[in-house]
Amino acid sequence: MKLLALATLAGALLAGGPALAQPMFPAPPTLPPVPVPQFRPDTFDLRRYGAVADGQTLNTHAFEQAIAACAQAGGGTVRVPAGLWLTGPIVLRSHVNLHLAAGALVQFTADHAQYPLIRTTWEGEEAVRCQAPLSGTDLREVAITGPGTLDGAGDTWRPVKKSKLSAGEWQALLAKGGVLNEKKDTWYPSEGSRRGNELAAAKQLPKSLNPADFTELRDYLRPNMLSLTRCQGVLLDGFTIQNSPAWTMHPLLCQQVTVRGVTAQNPWYGQNTDAIDLESCRDAVVRGCTFSVGDDGLCLKSGRDEEGRRRGVPTENALIEDCKIYRAHGGFVIGSEMSGGVRNVVVRNCAFMGTDVGLRFKTTRGRGGLVENVWVEGIRMTDIAAQAIVFDMYYMAKDPVAQPGDNAAPPAIAAQPLGEGTPAFRHFYLRDVVCRGAEQGILVRGLPERNIEDVVVRDAVLQCRQGLLCQEARNIHFQNLTLLPTDTRPVLEVQNAQGITFQNLRYPAGTDLLLRVSGPASRDVRLLGTDTKAAKQTVQLGDGAGKKAVQVAAK
Structure with a gap:
């Protein structure tokens, strides 16, 4: 009801303008169907293999034997009954469904000696880490299901x-x-x-x-909690996964991944505890999940810098819908390790409540990679600490949540030569986005040598302290945008950007300055179909901006 009231308030502030030409907003792609793996009805009860649910007995060998017996029989379900099951790392196998019954708590041991040091990956690059509490490599048809809980003893690993x-x-x-x-x-x-x-x-x-x-x-080399590598036909369904040492769920180079109804929860201060990182995966569905973690929530990646480019495997054909994110650095995130590219992504009907950033698309020089063809719609946000929407190719220039003493001015960005490490963002389509409370509504920050290009944001209502900053960008269209900042000096800031259109903008009456444009590269900035009379000053040209940089066609 509050979000509906906010949209109603926005409409009451300024009456809508006449019908104007619509920027192109193509339909999202038809993504390939993702088959859900099926398992033989055979059931292997963990207790048959000597497991004891007393919270004291280490059941690593029992898990290993039960999973091996299931796999050798041609597959089926390993059932973990209600109880507290202490264990070391569990290695999954093909055609096995690890089913956590109601009341089952699998507690991974705090004895780090149980987790062998192995060669693996860390944040998109090859590395040595401790073995993950749950892992599987080169598997076909593998699942973790059921209403039980997995606890990674992450508090024994994290500073x-x-x-x-x-x-x-x-x-x-x-x-x-x-x-x-x-x-x-x-x-x-x-x-x-x-x-x-x-x-x-x-x-x-x-x-x-x-x-x-x-x-x-060893104690420094925190593992990701659930690590699946080069697996095809993955189902993660219904369980709670918590207290992860690092990334919580990490499918890497996997195909046909289904994640539904999973709850991931970690302390808000837990470093690197992303809820899910789909890295270099193809054909994935994440649906109906609830996350509250210490780093990003829903995240797509594809490797880091030279190693990611050499791997060259994008994350593609991903559908994310009907998810709720509470504490997290970002609600839905692409990057920053996206050097193999990300493409063909649809995100819809998600709620972000109390995250640092809402929609967060981030990269930096040296990454390389192309992110393109991303559709986002039906997003609801409340109490966002930094930006509701951010496209940032200068990631790490500033913390998204301002720290005491930080300079509020945008960072100066000097051009560098184009190269294989120059990233690219293009073809993003966002609509029906509502945010009640953010530090900033929208940040678009590209690079002078490669702008963020071809973005449409339509039918959005954003209540925030600061409005919009669009820097080093090209061909960006904002249509039917209701921007409600409390700081209206200015509402819109454009720096060194071209082809920026604000069409049918709504903003608070009594605004001090509606639009400031600066930078010698700024041109073809258009303010169309907007009642400019509600602002004390419509346009201000800042340093370097030409007199013809802005076109105003008020309604």
Whole structure:
């Protein structure tokens, strides 16, 4: 009801303009159907293999035996009954459905020695890490289903900053043991964790892919919790997955992935605890999930920098719908590791509540890769800490949530030569997006050597403190945009951008400045079908902007 009232308020602020030419808004692609894997009816009860649900017995061998027996029989279901099942890492196999019954809690052990050091990937590049609590490689038809819960003991792996906790929470954490850094403002679960993090910060980690070189740093090498690599026919359905050491669900180079009705929850301060990262995957559906995590929520990736470009496998043909995201850095995210490309994506009917950013498309120089053909519609957001919508090719220039003492001015961006590391964003189509409360409505920040191109944002209502900044962009259309900033100096800011159209804009009456345009590259900025009389000043030309950079055709 509040979001409907907000849209009604926006319409009451300024009456709508006459019908104008519509920017092209093509229908989304028809994505390939994603078949859901089917399993033999045979059931293998975990207890038959010696498992004990006392929370004390380590059941790693029982899980291994049950899964092996199921696979050797031609497949079926390994049933985990109600109870508290302590275990080390579980390795999945083809044609096996690991089913977590109601009341089943699979608790992964806090004994890090149980997780072998292996050669794997970390944030899009080859690396040595600890083995994931749940993993599978080169599988066909594999599933985790059921209403039970998986707990990754992530609190025994992750460092914690003092600034993230209340005084009472900090004292309770210290009482658990662990070690502090020299400044006494970061807690580490062990000395190995502290040393590894400090070596990483100083860029002094071993430059090696030999696991033996990292033995003393095991506690630093936090694993992703569920890691599936080169699997075809994946089903993740109905369970809760929580307390992950790092990324929570990570399908890599997988095909035909279905994720439905999964709940992922991690502490809001948990570093790198993305809910799901589909990396270099093809044909995926994520539907009806609920996430509250310490990093990005719904995220698409395809490898990092040179390694990602060399792999050259995009994430493509992804449908994401009917999901709810609570705490997260971004609700729906592409990047920043997108060097193999992302294409043909449809996102619809999702709600983001209390995330740092709502729709977050991010990359940076050195990534390379092309992100294109992305459709987003039916998004509802509340209490967004930074931007409701952000396209950022200058990722890491600034934290999305401003820190004390940060300069509020946009960063100056100097051009660099084009190369294989120059990323590209184009052909994004967003409509029916409503946000009640954000620091900024929209940020579009490209690079001077390669602008963000061909974006349509239509039928959006954004209530925010700051309005819109469009920088180093080309051919961007905003139509039927209701922008309700409390800071109206200005509502719209355009810097070094071309072909930017605002059509039938609605904004607060009494606005100080509607549109400021600056930069010598700015041209063909159009303000069409908009009642400019509600602003004290319609247009201001800033540094470098030519007198003909802006065209105003008020209604």
